[in-house]
Amino acid sequence: MNKKAALFDLDGVLVDTAKFHFLAWKQLADRLGIHFSEQDNEKLKGVSREESLDILLGLGERKYSEAEKLAMAEEKNKSYVKYIQKMDASEILPGVLQTLTSLKSRKIKIGLGSASKNTAIILKNTGLSQYFDVIIDGNIVCNAKPDPEVFIKGAEGLAISSQDCVVFEDSEAGCQAARSAGMYAVGVGKKENLPSANEIIANFKEFKVEALF
Ligand code: BG6
Ligand code: MG
DSSP: OOOOEEEEOOBTTTBOOHHHHHHHHHHHHHHHTOOOOHHHHHTTTTOOHHHHHHHHHTTSSOOOOHHHHHHHHHHHHHHHHHHHTTOOGGGBOTTHHHHHHHHHHTTOEEEEEOSOSOHHHHHHHHTOGGGOSEEEOTTTOSSOTTSTHHHHHHHHHHTOOGGGEEEEESSHHHHHHHHHTTOEEEEESOGGGOTTOSEEESSGGGOOHHHHO
16 A cells, blocks of 8 residues: 555553553542443543543433532542553554554654653653654643544644645544544454444554555
């Protein structure tokens, strides 16, 4: 296919942070007396912090003021940050480093497109920062996935046209964002969860760089 750039989501694609998001949300849910399962956590993948909180609160009965919600989002983030502060390179998902290295050796541009506002600390602690030519995250974008903004900004930052970009995503919202941007979407995970992906890989150990780039 001779694609020229790769745009990676972070959480659930390069590193397994979903478990830390779950633990931090669960702590908040327990305090509020809301039942929150790992199944419920699936609905939060790829979704912004604020929308995630709305989904979680929707599982309970009570309504909360904007000020209360702001404080809850901060509370969740504080406990999430405690987990990611302890992360290191061992948290990088299987096959990821080989893929990034192989892309670099082929002179393929590499970008990050994440909804998270915590990308800097995760990239630093895992040593992944060095691989990226551009980083677009929740601190930069105004419109959350499935809006294509994050990937369009990524392609602009790399000066590569959308049709030459491949996006790697573990969330359906992210695959939709990639497709709306006119990009090729590789879903990382299970086909039934990612109907908008152009193709699916279970993980990067089975991904062949030469097939797309
Ligand atoms: C996404 C995650 O990458 O980032 C979501 O899949 C998360 O689960 C979102 O809510 C925002 O992350 P953060 O770190 O800014 O709270
Ligand atoms: Mg993700």
